[in-house]
Amino acid sequence: MSEDGQLLRFDEGYVSARIFNDPDVHRRELENLFPQCWLFVAHETEIPNPGDYVTRQMGEDPVIVSRDAAGKIHVLLNVCRHRGRKICNEDSGCATHFRCGYHGWTYDSAGQLTGVPFINAYGTTIDRAQLGLYEAQADTYHGLIFACRKPTESLRDYLGPMAWVLDLLFGRTDGVEVGGPPIRWVADVNWKLGASNFVGDGYHIFTTHGFSTQLGLHALKPRGSTGAPVGHSLALSHGHGASLVSSPSGTTEAPFFGLPKELWPELERHLDAEQRHVLEPLIVAAGNVFPNLSFLDTAGHTPEEWGGPPWPVSFLTLRQWQPKGPDRMEALSWLFIDKNTPAEWRAASRECYERVFGVGGTFEQDDLENWASITEGVGGDWARELWLQYRMGLDLQPTDDWRGPGACYTASPPFFDILERLFYQEWQRLLGAEHGQVLR
Amino acid sequence: MSAIWPGDPRYAEVLDFLYHEAELLDSGRQKEWLDLLAEDVIYRAPLPLNVKGDAQPSYSEDSCIFSENIASLRIRVDKLTTEYAWAESPRSRIRHHVSNVRVSERSGSGELDVISNVLVFRSRAPRTTPDIFSGERRDVLRKLAGAWHLAERLILLDQAVMEVRHLAILL
Ligand code: FES
Ligand SMILES: [Fe+2]
Numbered sequence: 001m002s003e004d005g006q007l008l009r010f011d012e013g014y015v016s017a018r019i020f021n022d023p024d025v026h027r028r029e030l031e032n033l034f035p036q037c038w039l040f041v042a043h044e045t046e047i048p049n050p051g052d053y054v055t056r057q058m059g060e061d062p063v064i065v066s067r068d069a070a071g072k073i074h075v076l077l078n079v080c081r082h083r084g085r086k087i088c089n090e091d092s093g094c095a096t097h098f099r100c101g102y103h104g105w106t107y108d109s110a111g112q113l114t115g116v117p118f119i120n121a122y123g124t125t126i127d128r129a130q131l132g133l134y135e136a137q138a139d140t141y142h143g144l145i146f147a148c149r150k151p152t153e154s155l156r157d158y159l160g161p162m163a164w165v166l167d168l169l170f171g172r173t174d175g176v177e178v179g180g181p182p183i184r185w186v187a188d189v190n191w192k193l194g195a196s197n198f199v200g201d202g203y204h205i206f207t208t209h210g211f212s213t214q215l216g217l218h219a220l221k222p223r224g225s226t227g228a229p230v231g232h233s234l235a236l237s238h239g240h241g242a243s244l245v246s247s248p249s250g251t252t253e254a255p256f257f258g259l260p261k262e263l264w265p266e267l268e269r270h271l272d273a274e275q276r277h278v279l280e281p282l283i284v285a286a287g288n289v290f291p292n293l294s295f296l297d298t299a300g301h302t303p304e305e306w307g308g309p310p311w312p313v314s315f316l317t318l319r320q321w322q323p324k325g326p327d328r329m330e331a332l333s334w335l336f337i338d339k340n341t342p343a344e345w346r347a348a349s350r351e352c353y354e355r356v357f358g359v360g361g362t363f364e365q366d367d368l369e370n371w372a373s374i375t376e377g378v379g380g381d382w383a384r385e386l387w388l389q390y391r392m393g394l395d396l397q398p399t400d401d402w403r404g405p406g407a408c409y410t411a412s413p414p415f416f417d418i419l420e421r422l423f424y425q426e427w428q429r430l431l432g433a434e435h436g437q438v439l440r
Numbered sequence: 441m442s443a444i445w446p447g448d449p450r451y452a453e454v455l456d457f458l459y460h461e462a463e464l465l466d467s468g469r470q471k472e473w474l475d476l477l478a479e480d481v482i483y484r485a486p487l488p489l490n491v492k493g494d495a496q497p498s499y500s501e502d503s504c505i506f507s508e509n510i511a512s513l514r515i516r517v518d519k520l521t522t523e524y525a526w527a528e529s530p531r532s533r534i535r536h537h538v539s540n541v542r543v544s545e546r547s548g549s550g551e552l553d554v555i556s557n558v559l560v561f562r563s564r565a566p567r568t569t570p571d572i573f574s575g576e577r578r579d580v581l582r583k584l585a586g587a588w589h590l591a592e593r594l595i596l597l598d599q600a601v602m603e604v605r606h607l608a609i610l611l
Contacts, residue, residue: 091490091600180503183487186603210524215515307511330601335503354507355515360485362516365527365606372605 008428013391013417015424017378020190025431026326033291033430034059035149038158040293040320041065041075043334044143045177046092051109054092057322057330058136058147064088064098065138065145068110075147076111077134087133092181111135142170144318160237161405162289165244168279169297169316170336173259173266176316179335179350183358191292191329192427193371194321198286198294199241200233200419203392208366218302229283231414234406235398239426241419242287244278254312255280257299260345263338274403287419290426294319301352308348315353327375331368333358390417390424444543444552454543454554454581457588462536465610470517473610474510478582478591483508485575485595485611499596505607506595516610527608534609535561538577546580551591554579558595560611573611574598 007016007025019025041056042065053066055078062078064087080087080100087098087107097114099106106115111133119126136147139155141163146155156163170176197204206213227248234242247253256267256279267276285297299314316336321329335353337346356363377383393409393416402408409418444451457476464473477483485506486499508516519525537559544553556577563570580592595611 089490090492093492180500181487181489183503183505184601186601187605189605207524208526211519211522214522214524215518217515305511306515307509350502351507351512354504355512358505359602359604360505360607362519365608366524368606369527369608 007431008424009387010421010425010428013389013394013421014387015390016384017386017388018384019424019427020193021327021375021379022384023326026323028431029323030059032432033427034323036152036430037291038139038146038148038151038155039291040144040289040318041138041147042145043176043178043318043336044073044140044145045175046181047073049094051094051096052092053088053095053109055088055090058149060323062086063136063147064133065147066109066111068108069096072110073138073140073145074110075136075138075145076107077136079134080105081113081131081133107133142166143175144170158238159289160240161234162236162238162240162242162287164275164405165234165236165242165285165287166289167271168275168282169285169295172270172275172279173263173338173340174270175339176336177339179337179346179353182320182332182334184330184332185359186324186328186330187368187372188327188375189321189329189331189368189371190327190375191321191323193374194319194329194331194367195288195290195292195294196420196423197367197371198296198319199239199288199423200243200417202231202233202243203415203417204367204370208370209363211366212363217305218300228412229414231410232399232402233409233414233416233419234287234404235409235418235422236406239290239423240288241422242285243419244282245284245286245414246281247283254299254314257282257297257314257316258312259314259338260342262342263340266338266340278404288423290423291430292321292323294321301356303348303352306352306355308351309344311348313345313348313352315349317353317357319357327379331359333364390420392416393418442545442547444545448543450545450552451541451543453588454552455541457581458538458541458554458556461590462538466534466536468531470520470610474514474517476588476590477510477513478584478589479510481508481510481513481590482592482594483513483590484593485597488597488600490600497596497598505597506611513610525608527606530564532562532564532571532609536611537561550583552581552588554581558611560609562609571602571604571607573602573604573607575611577611 039058042054046054047067050069053064064076064078066074082105085102087100097106097108104117108114113128113131136149137151138147230246232244283299288294295318297316303313304310318334320332396416398407399410487503489498538556540557542555558577560573575595575597578594581588582591
């Protein structure tokens with residue numbers, strides 16, 4: 001960090017090492033950044049029926065994502081209005097009401113306070129109608145439930161052109177569903193390292209995941225493809241970003257991420273011609289919905305090499321990086337599957353995903369190791385003087401031949417830090433840490 | 441399914457098998473450990489869930505932390521020999537503690553059902569906090585060419601949300 005408390009030198013591509021392990025920065029993220037953002041909390045298929053709920057986090061606040069008796073989704077602060085006990089300690093379930101374990105106040109699945117034991121003891125000093133659980137605004141896009149405490153715009157406006165990318169992954173067929181509950185674990189990592197890696201650090205792959213090349217696996221170079229894959233990186237609004245990697249033209253063995261042919265008519269119905277044109281040769285789509293929801297759809301693993309079937313498969317995953325202090329996060333990892341996918345393809349997709357991702361994943365373990373080592377490395381005092389390098393592609397200009405949304409960048413080798421710079425620029429804006437503003 | 445008691449020689453063989461594989465896993469001899477696996481081995485750790493209900497702790501029916509076969513286990517082990525095994529460099533100190541071994545015979549097949557508890561201690565200097573993985577193993581052992589092999593391992597982990605960077609070792 002420089003003398004004047006600056007955290008980002010956007011034009012030069014420098015990020016202060018301080019932001020990855022600092023209690024003041026962390027506190028300001030919780031106070032300023034997370035409350036203003038539309039945060040992912042669950043997918044609708046996790047709570048399909050009235051009364052279904054899952055418990056999640058917004059910033060570091062625990063929330064219940066519940067579907068009420070009428071089917072409406074509520075995102076409720078999981079903290080009792082009486083004396084602040086956490087009301088629900090299960091990951092998921094189905095309930096008509098939540099009863100607080102301390103003094104027995106009871107709330108329905110819409111968050112209304114319905115029961116207070118010995119209510120007469122309060123005389124006239126209690127108004128149950130005013131004492132429902134705190135509720136955030138909730139909205140959905142392709143079944144992805146987002147919530148916001150202090151919205152200044154609609155979810156659709158917040159997503160902006162990112163919606164177009166989400167269409168390709170979550171809106172391409174008659175619907176996607178979660179492959180099961182998320183894998184969750186807590187790691188000694190600052191949450192931004194996950195988000196910024198997914199938004200645009202293609203550079204790490206060859207070192208971090210180099211084992212795969214050294215073992216001669218096909219990862220990231222699907223069977224039958226020749227020539228270098230083509231990367232398009234999309235700078236979108238609000239710090240969102242996505243990278244789309246396609247097979248070199250004409251070598252697509254597995255169009256549309258190798259999705260089973262049965263689903264192709266659905267693609268016709270749900271995507272426009274341009275979106276199908278972009279989707280057809282894709283082998284990897286990765287990105288981050290600001291602030292902390294990362295996604296990846298990849299056909300970059302050849303299932304046969306891992307003891308799977310001889311046909312191509314891809315998997316679609318969402319990963320969320322939830323802060324838990326300046327140097328800790330909870331990682332959540334979901335698998336998604338297009339609803340009408342045949343059982344065999346589903347099973348193969350799941351296996352590919354589980355071998356690569358999650359706490360035991362052969363790829364993810366090395367990302368975690370790196371991010372944890374950064375978090376630890378910059379936790380001292382001297383390291384805070386470091387300006388970290390996000391300087392690739394400083395003068396790269398967007399390409400003209402892109403008909404999708406956002407500004408599209410491409411380069412060879414396909415490495416540049418534009419999307420990460422934009423991520424940190426938005427981060428800084430929401431933190432309220434503009435140039436020159438001194439931290440405590 | 442009939443129980444096999446400590447007096448039965450097969451019980452001692454099972455203990456010997458479990459202790460031997462623990463020794464291989466704890467001393468960096470994962471490649472030799474692979475030789476103890478049947479070619480069609482199933483190695484899974486279903487995702488533990490934290491939900492209300494039955495007295496039994498529950499596990500996901502679909503999601504797994506590990507869902508391995510012989511090919512993918514070989515990749516995991518081979519990975520350790522590359523220069524890119526970042527999550528295991530330096531290598532962890534690992535100690536498998538195996539106990540509460542219960543053995544029974546699978547009717548007809550000659551295979552054995554082996555249930556045991558496993559506590560795995562993993563430390564990586566310079567970190568001072570070790571990772572501890574606790575769980576129940578449900579194994580199936582099969583005799584191949586005169587020696588017991590692991591045909592199936594289901595690991596029921598005891599922690600739904602683990603505080604670990606990664607689980608880059610075999611349980
Ligand atoms: S704290 Fe919830 S009822 Fe008292
Ligand atoms: Fe990675």
